[in-house]
Amino acid sequence: MTTDEQGYARLPEDLLHGLLSEAGPITDTVAGMLASSIEHRDQLRRGLSDLGLLRRFNTTTPSPVAAVDGGFAIERTLAVDLLLSVAVGVEGLGAETRWDSNQYRWWARALPHQIESERLARGLMVAQELAILSEAPHELRILDGSHLTLVIQLNAALTTQSQEIRALARDEWAGLRTIESLAHAATDPSLIAMPKYDSSDELARRLSKETGVALAGDDKYLLGMLLDAGELVEPQRVPDQPWQQLHFDARPGDEDLEEALAKAIQPLVRRELWFTYFKPDDASPAYRIEMKEDAVHDLDRICSTLADQITGPFVREPYPQYLADVMAKSVGFGLSALQAAVQYRLSSGGQPDIARLLIRSYRTEGT
Structure with a gap:
């Protein structure tokens, strides 16, 4: 049996038959949602121009660049949860280098079963990303994701019910200087954010109103269809929502941490x-770039640097961002290796009964 056949064999035959019968209606839905931007492309491009949103960049000398991404994995064994979070920094292609090797941070722990373990892993992953970014000596630094994500993930760890998890987060954040790194990320013009997934539709709504063309889908998809090579959207200030709603909460005893984190993100709230x-x-697709106001006047250099890191049609993002993502998302292999090493030490140390409890898992989680 082939690998594909084995995959299909995991689903009941009737379920798979019913699932495939829905392909027709879903195809019609997708076509109906996305066809407008293709059929009315010329009209929509004129609308972009009329709104003053369309411009080109002027090629300049690229700058040294690095990107950071993170990942986490949780192995929920019969006895305990094994947690691993990592962040990896990768330097861009070019003759000038600032790092001797790829940069990384990692954290691993065994904890009693807790449903909030994922919040801890995510919160530490983001803190590790921030630590590497704040120390990178490059003229341009790329955060894989949005500035929003930083606040969301840190706040999720801060608001857990578990006092143990909150204490672990507090200790690790102190060691990583997370408050200082977060303030740096919210203000430094050399740090940009590039989210892969983007549900923003502000520009689509403006363009639909301007042209009278009904549009479905998000801005990232739409601009990918409308922009020509070398073009970009005139920089726009982020909207009131959700940015003005960004905040931190805290459980009793962590109010000082809440206050310090909230102060760090005030530039984002403003x-x-x-x-x-x-x-x-x-x-290439259209890349969303989030930047500080001082970086708006430096867009030619930013775009030239990013364009210089696009290595081919099969790599859909700047090279250092792509490689950092590949490395960080391999975190599951690292956790499997750690789990096997712990099992071996328990078995060879005369505790095979405990080792067996780590062999069987409820499920593996992570990203």
């Missing part, structure tokens, strides 16, 4: 952040 969509070549 919307001192801008965004654009940039398409470096015909084969």
